[in-house]
Amino acid sequence: VYIKRITIQGFKSFGSKRVVIKLGPGLTVITGPNGGGKSTVVDAIKFALGELSAHSLRAGRFSELIHESPAEGRLSSAKVSLTFNNTDKSLPVDGDEVTVTRKLANTGESEYMLNGKQASRNDILTILSAANIKPDGLNIVTQGSVIGIAEMNSNELRRVIEDIA
Amino acid sequence: VYIKRITIQGFKSFGSKRVVIKLGPGLTVITGPNGGGKSTVVDAIKFALGELSAHSLRAGRFSELIHESPAEGRLSSAKVSLTFNNTDKSLPVDGDEVTVTRKLANTGESEYMLNGKQASRNDILTILSAANIKPDGLNIVTQGSVIGIAEMNSNELRRVIEDIA
Amino acid sequence: ELNTFMKTLEKVSENFRFFFHQITGGEAWLRLEKPDEPLKSGVEMIVKFIGKTARSSSAVSGGEKSVAATALILALQGLTPAEFYIFDEIDAHLDINYTARLVELLKEMSKHRQIIVVSLKDVIAERADMLYGVYMRNGVSSIVKTSLEEVETLVG
Amino acid sequence: ELNTFMKTLEKVSENFRFFFHQITGGEAWLRLEKPDEPLKSGVEMIVKFIGKTARSSSAVSGGEKSVAATALILALQGLTPAEFYIFDEIDAHLDINYTARLVELLKEMSKHRQIIVVSLKDVIAERADMLYGVYMRNGVSSIVKTSLEEVETLVG
Numbered sequence A, B: 001v002y003i004k005r006i007t008i009q010g011f012k013s014f015g016s017k018r019v020v021i022k023l024g025p026g027l028t029v030i031t032g033p034n035g036g037g038k039s040t041v042v043d044a045i046k047f048a049l050g051e052l053s054a055h056s057l058r059a060g061r062f063s064e065l066i067h068e069s070p071a072e073g074r075l076s077s078a079k080v081s082l083t084f085n086n087t088d089k090s091l092p093v094d095g096d097e098v099t100v101t102r103k104l105a106n107t108g109e110s111e112y113m114l115n116g117k118q119a120s121r122n123d124i125l126t127i128l129s130a131a132n133i134k135p136d137g138l139n140i141v142t143q144g145s146v147i148g149i150a151e152m153n154s155n156e157l158r159r160v161i162e163d164i165a
Numbered sequence C, D: 001e002l003n004t005f006m007k008t009l010e011k012v013s014e015n016f017r018f019f020f021h022q023i024t025g026g027e028a029w030l031r032l033e034k035p036d037e038p039l040k041s042g043v044e045m046i047v048k049f050i051g052k053t054a055r056s057s058s059a060v061s062g063g064e065k066s067v068a069a070t071a072l073i074l075a076l077q078g079l080t081p082a083e084f085y086i087f088d089e090i091d092a093h094l095d096i097n098y099t100a101r102l103v104e105l106l107k108e109m110s111k112h113r114q115i116i117v118v119s120l121k122d123v124i125a126e127r128a129d130m131l132y133g134v135y136m137r138n139g140v141s142s143i144v145k146t147s148l149e150e151v152e153t154l155v156g
């Protein structure tokens, strides 16, 4: 299972115009100037995977995840969808594609969808965990955190090994 | 007051041969491959200024600050001297140059010297504080810590302002 | 219980050694801090760069830590089905040599797993199967599929 | 007591605004989180990059945080006699544009205070008054005064 498509609308620096990023199974590189929105794409992925901590999405409060800019003012919601290629059937869902969607309203409430139908966060997390996909997995290394991984203390590293045992 | 000379011997990656780095009042750049010893020069400066935490010198224990390599084995002591240009007399010591030296024996004991004469750590710290020089000053930004400074919480930032008020 | 843990530790250590050697030519392994208390003991990451003494990964340089951490992450994932990696500027503290070796390895790995890398360096961008440029106008981000020449104009 | 604090806060905020504007062209300032409790209130760092909304410095990008932090450090030192700065790879997350503006400012500042910078980037090394190359042989570091051409051979 890999990510085929990321759709972002109104999430942090992305505005009201829907942005679609198509991805292949190989090496995709995202580049561009400082402050452009590269790490926001990484935040968007974690958000769609069910991340609950605003801090780990680099925001003070959840409401700061909704787009605000001089050009568009403050939007009323943020929405991110992730479409997985599921031809290897590692996700226990019918079909070759599985799409998870999360929508955040300015009330701070999140709604989740699975292939377009409303679902609970737990349903989504359970399905994703079948392929060991989680918002805080070690396979997602956020900016500035790589050096800290080599500085992990010996108890933390033990827990990491226990997790996958 | 600025640093005119750094002398390093047996401190971390620097071996038994004494290394002297002459510095001017302008812009000095230190470059070179990964793992060469650039940040060790920064550690050496903090060490000579009286740093007490092995962790903030990126070592597990103080004994790891003494050089050990296949070529030279494990040395018995580490020594770093810093010579300041004191023509502006910001350091309350006679003479145009002031040299602080710290020597670490493999017992873990440190000895300090001021212009070649034995001194206590407190003497040295008091003299340096006249020019607001301290081992953990914000004017020394260690590798990987710059992003964290922008993430300082509001109480930490208040304390920083109070310190210099 | 203990057996599964020890087997997993062994396997991750082997993978860690393999990936670390791929990038640096040196050796690396995991070991129990207190071998006589396997049920409770912490686990240490040991790295030995060519020509240097073996040390804990927390005592090496910034670039060396980046390399050790990357080797560990690749080593862990080998044991789980998670099929994708996302690395956001893991090359920030790497010199030209290690950046080139890193991208070599990631390119190789990308034959088996999806790898998404955020980087400011051309030497990484030029190896991409797909390259995206992200930039901002009036405070709003947009993204464009691009080639390396085009990126030069984006970043200026 | 409170007066000295408020005066210092005002002064640092002004310096912060100046240095931030030098590097980015945008605006920045410090403010009390709870203005009605000046004796206890925390202090916030606010940055407004060109064309963007004003935000707390902890909500901006990695490169933008590096720039904000550098501006703050320069702003603090203006008020104390400490005459030297040591920056170890503060440019790690900066793109070409911000790296060039940063080194411009550091070069300017180095007329009044000593600045020691550790960097892997040529664009910084080439502005140095003195350039040192540090490298290792058999696990022992040595340092050599060098010029930019020579560094190319050192790093390989």
Ligand SMILES: Nc1ncnc2c1ncn2[C@@H]1O[C@H](COP(=O)(O)OP(=O)(O)OP(=O)(O)O)[C@@H](O)[C@H]1O
Binding pocket: A011, A012, A013, A014, A032, A033, A034, A035, A036, A037, A038, A039, A040, A041, A064, A065, A066, A067, A068, A069, A143, C134, C139, D052, D055, D059, D060, D061, D062, D063, D064, D093
């Ligand atoms: N709610 C929001 N609305 C609009 N913009 C936002 C919002 N939250 C954060 N931003 C802005 O998004 C911008 C992009 O941040 P991001 O971290 O993605 O940049 P980046 O491309 O990773 O840059 P760098 O190369 O410096 O790491 C920042 O300038 C930040 O201020």
Ligand SMILES: Nc1ncnc2c1ncn2[C@@H]1O[C@H](COP(=O)(O)OP(=O)(O)OP(=O)(O)O)[C@@H](O)[C@H]1O
Binding pocket: B011, B012, B013, B014, B032, B033, B034, B035, B036, B037, B038, B039, B040, B041, B064, B065, B066, B067, B068, B069, B143, C052, C055, C059, C060, C061, C062, C063, C064, C093, D134, D139
């Ligand atoms: N006691 C010691 N004896 C010998 N070498 C040591 C000692 N302690 C640490 N080292 C080694 O010193 C080396 C240099 O580290 P340093 O952090 O100075 O490198 P650097 O030039 O800053 O590299 P980078 O560009 O990756 O940040 C490391 O490889 C580390 O393992």
Ligand SMILES: [Mg+2]
Binding pocket: A038, A039, A040, A143, D061, D062, D063
């Ligand atoms: Mg980023």
Ligand SMILES: [Mg+2]
Binding pocket: B038, B039, B040, B143, C061, C062, C063
């Ligand atoms: Mg370093």
